[in-house]
Amino acid sequence: xxxxxxxxxxxxxxxxxxxxxxxxxxxxxxxxxxxxxxxxxxxxxxxxxxxxxxxxxxxxxxxxxxxxxxxxxxxxxxxxxxxxxxxxxxxxxxxxxxxxxxxxxxxxxxx
Amino acid sequence: xxxxxxxxxxxxxxxxxxxxxxxxxxxxxxxxxxxxxxxxxxxxxxxxxxxxxxxxxxxxxxxxxxxxxxxxxxxxxxxxxxxxxxxxxxxxxxxxxxxxxxxxxxxxxxxxxxxxxxxxxxxxxxxxxxxxxxxxxxxxxxxxxxxxxxxxxxxxxxxxxxxxxxxxxxxxxxxxxxxxxxxxxxxxxxxxxxxxxxxxxxxxxxxxxxxxxxxxxxxxxxxxxxxxxxxxxxxxxxxxxxxxxxxxxxxxxxxxxxxxxxxxxxxxxxxxxxxxxxxxxxxxxxxxxxxxxxxxxxxxxxxxxxxxxxxxxxxxxxxxxxxxxxxxxxxxxxxxxxxxxxxxxxxxxxxxxxxxxxxxxxxxxxxxxxxxxxxxxxxxxxxxxxxxxxxxx
Numbered sequence: 164x165x166x167x168x169x170x171x172x173x174x175x176x177x178x179x180x181x182x183x184x185x186x187x188x189x190x191x192x193x194x195x196x197x198x199x200x201x202x203x204x205x206x207x208x209x210x211x212x213x214x215x216x217x218x219x220x221x222x223x224x225x226x227x228x229x230x231x232x233x234x235x236x237x238x239x240x241x242x243x244x245x246x247x248x249x250x251x252x253x254x255x256x257x258x259x260x261x262x263x264x265x266x267x268x269x270x271x272x273x274x
Numbered sequence: 275x276x277x278x279x280x281x282x283x284x285x286x287x288x289x290x291x292x293x294x295x296x297x298x299x300x301x302x303x304x305x306x307x308x309x310x311x312x313x314x315x316x317x318x319x320x321x322x323x324x325x326x327x328x329x330x331x332x333x334x335x336x337x338x339x340x341x342x343x344x345x346x347x348x349x350x351x352x353x354x355x356x357x358x359x360x361x362x363x364x365x366x367x368x369x370x371x372x373x374x375x376x377x378x379x380x381x382x383x384x385x386x387x388x389x390x391x392x393x394x395x396x397x398x399x400x401x402x403x404x405x406x407x408x409x410x411x412x413x414x415x416x417x418x419x420x421x422x423x424x425x426x427x428x429x430x431x432x433x434x435x436x437x438x439x440x441x442x443x444x445x446x447x448x449x450x451x452x453x454x455x456x457x458x459x460x461x462x463x464x465x466x467x468x469x470x471x472x473x474x475x476x477x478x479x480x481x482x483x484x485x486x487x488x489x490x491x492x493x494x495x496x497x498x499x500x501x502x503x504x505x506x507x508x509x510x511x512x513x514x515x516x517x518x519x520x521x522x523x524x525x526x527x528x529x530x531x532x533x534x535x536x537x538x539x540x541x542x543x544x545x546x547x548x549x550x551x552x553x554x555x556x557x558x559x560x561x562x563x564x565x566x567x568x569x570x571x572x573x574x575x576x577x578x579x580x581x582x583x584x585x586x587x588x589x590x591x592x593x594x595x596x597x598x599x600x601x602x603x604x605x606x607x608x609x610x611x612x613x614x615x616x617x618x619x620x621x622x623x624x625x626x627x628x629x630x631x632x633x634x635x636x637x638x639x640x641x642x643x644x645x646x647x648x649x650x651x652x653x654x655x656x657x658x659x660x661x662x663x664x665x666x667x
Binding site for chain 1: 283297298301305308330331332337341343345
């Protein structure tokens with residue numbers, strides 16, 4: 164682990180979940196692991212915020228859930244990205260890039 | 275679409291609670307198992323792995339609680355639980371329960387009663403079509419007048435009414451009316467009823483359809499007044515004549531003079547005065563016959579009429595008022611009572627007509643009681659609020 168795990172910026176968890184599911188449907192633990200791995204441990208997502216987020220995204224129509232068998236023959240709830248979610252992800256990514264660039268500019272100007 | 279899905283999901287959560295809960299349990303268990311496996315793979319023994327995973331997860335119940343809180347149906351559920359709890363508590367203290375219900379009932383009842391009064395005298399429109407077009411023409415800020423006042427609403431004189439009718443252009447139709455009381459007994463004890471003096475345009479401009487016969491027309495309201503007819507209200511027809519089939523054409527004695535009934539007004543039409551229903555309506559021209567030596571019809575200082583009309587399309591109240599202001603000097607010049615002394619005459623000639631909304635009718639009750647009623651409604655609401663606050667604590 165490179166750094167101490169840090170808290171997620173408010174509202175970015177949804178975006179990260181959508182991004183993680185862009186590749187393939189996954190179950191809850193898989194999503195948590197993937198976010199942790201790709202961020203090199205910077206973000207550790209705990210179930211207390213992950214599952215409410217699933218419920219929220221599902222209600223918004225961005226995700227769909229279905230029960231599937233896992234690799235080791237267990238049943239798990241898989242989350243599948245929907246067309247609406249894909250659109251949302253695109254929009255949020257664009258917005259994020261815009262804001263990040265703006266913040267970077269401001270920080271550079273200050274120093 | 276999204277709203278619909280949200281609603282459907284929520285309803286599923288409410289009505290198939292068991293299943294949704296089971297699925298959530300299974301999902302969380304699966305998550306925990308996966309976490310334990312992962313930790314064992316990294317070299318912890320089973321016991322350590324389970325402990326670590328549990329700590330990470332932070333209690334399945336609290337996670338479930340947070341998932342539930344993410345959706346709207348949890349609100350409904352909490353509300354329902356609170357309600358059940360409240361009802362259970364109430365059963366243990368019937369005295370408090372009675373006091374609570376009684377004070378709420380009183381508070382709500384008082385509010386409803388006051389609001390009904392307000393609605394009747396202030397808010398409800400007259401039972402005629404397009405009531406919002408109705409406009410009253412009267413002198414703005416009259417500040418006193420000289421002469422004979424022979425009505426509850428002595429706004430204008432008959433000569434003024436003739437001038438207004440001839441000169442105004444803001445209204446597509448105008449009519450004049452005045453309330454009065456008639457004795458309809460042919461002899462013996464007095465039998466008073468609510469009467470209306472109406473100009474020939476009254477029913478036509480209001481746009482009411484007679485239930486029987488025909489209404490008074492401008493031809494019925496000519497100076498010679500050859501055959502003055504009378505229109506009776508539905509209530510009067512039922513009350514005094516038992517709904518007689520052949521009411522049209524019958525004679526009614528009004529102040530000892532016979533009048534022929536020309537028509538019956540529909541039950542929904544009570545007049546233009548809120549809080550007082552008319553019984554019989556006679557044309558203005560019959561006034562000298564009925565009042566004989568006390569007639570004010572042709573007196574320039576006899577105040578007894580109210581003038582109303584329908585605004586033409588595209589005429590706002592302001593535009594109509596401006597127009598009436600503009601024609602005021604000529605009108606008051608032409609109707610100045612000759613016997614006025616210079617002071618009275620100067621005051622008279624300074625009058626300005628204005629247009630005022632009349633869609634909710636005319637009401638003496640309103641002027642007297644509107645403000646106190648609003649105040650009472652406010653007080654009633656406050657009391658209800660206090661009662662609620664009292665009960666909540």
